[in-house]
Amino acid sequence: MPTAVQESQASGTADATDATDMTVPDAAGTAEARVTDLIRDAIVRGEYAPNQRLIEADLSSTFGASRATVRTALLELASEGLVERLPNRGSRVRAISLDEAIEILEVRMAVEGLCAAKAADKLSDADAEGLRRLRDEMTAAVAEGDLVEYSRLNQYLDLRVRELSGHATASDVLARLHAQSVRHQFKLSSRPARAKVSVLQHAAIIDAIVARDSDGAALAVRDHMLSVISALRELA
């Protein structure tokens, strides 16, 4: 069953001239990149708890790399906002409070609104068709109660809108913010009642983009994000 996701992934790789090469799952050429990915995964997966200290020597022996390599990896992760570095006092997993998560969502609201508007402006007919299919898949997934699939499509929609906007700077900012709030996002995605509301908003976003209505797309994104924010607030 070829899904819209697989298809547009293919078109994404075919579009090799694009500068936004932010999806680098493997390609562990240097040891530094390898260790960075391993630690990042461990943090995102929750293997390292928030506020847990990350001792360089410890990680060094765990991952079989030198301490300098681990150190640069921690630097990189600190720049991504996943790790907190206190001078002379080491690194720890950055804990993202509810307030911070909301702030992140607010900034995402603004920037994703921009991306959606841009995407609406420069949408090709082929891409419009892909978005329509994606909308139908999302609707179907929720109707079948497949929340895992829906969550995946959800993330993919975000990514796709960024790609379609052709806005490298915005994509960069969003990627960074998204990585930080992955854990909080996760808490919401597994709530069936939430999905039923959210899927309508996502459909509205897609419809606005497909209709080349840039202002409407930005507003639809704004509505959706405000909804996510209030849902996150209620959870606390």
Next chain:
Amino acid sequence: MPTAVQESQASGTADATDATDMTVPDAAGTAEARVTDLIRDAIVRGEYAPNQRLIEADLSSTFGASRATVRTALLELASEGLVERLPNRGSRVRAISLDEAIEILEVRMAVEGLCAAKAADKLSDADAEGLRRLRDEMTAAVAEGDLVEYSRLNQYLDLRVRELSGHATASDVLARLHAQSVRHQFKLSSRPARAKVSVLQHAAIIDAIVARDSDGAALAVRDHMLSVISALRELA
């Protein structure tokens, strides 16, 4: 009477040191932070040209720090977007094209709009008075043709709105973007005709914030930024 920008003047003079302060033995904190600041200043000041290669050993002897220290400094600067690092092929000063500069302004438009709205929501009476004074100072500076002063007040307004928004995440994103586009921003600030238009827009922003009109503030920021973008386009 202390002006509204007393503090920014102080930081301004600190930034405005001449080019011969590069051999300062030790300024503050760790060597890494010191070297990072020195290289950053050199880049922002234009001492290192865009696309110029930054050889670690070279910088190491120039700044009297070990290569590892320089290396971490370059990592940090890469995360700030001022330096570009190619694996196994070294670092160079990141060249920001006109298109990129426009992208940065677009994202700033979105995020500063958010900040302005937030600032309008939570503005205290004392802060409102400060903003009004700032507006008058900007108007006066332009009327007197003091573009340097106006440019500084300009930057200060940006900073102040961020502060008043109380939005750490947005401030962080904006600070990063601002650092990148400093050179392009500079090209515009020295044009008298531009200042006359721009000061009215800034006044509109301040008025909206002072009036606690969050939507109006966001729109005013949007208008201003669109104007800056088209001015930058015309320059090319």
Next chain:
DNA sequence: GCCACGAATATTGTCAACAATAGTGGTTCC
């Protein structure tokens, strides 16, 4: 004359050891 090939060089990536700093616990003095 031009392209492939390979050595020489320049530069970054990685490592283990050393120095400096913050945290810890015990000891002594009041």
Next chain:
DNA sequence: GGAACCACTATTGTTGACAATATTCGTGGC
């Protein structure tokens, strides 16, 4: 019994040396 002081430990910051990789330039074959 409590607080200041001091040595001790754990951990990060820094350094120089070594290994790996990319670039350059000369050389030979066609």
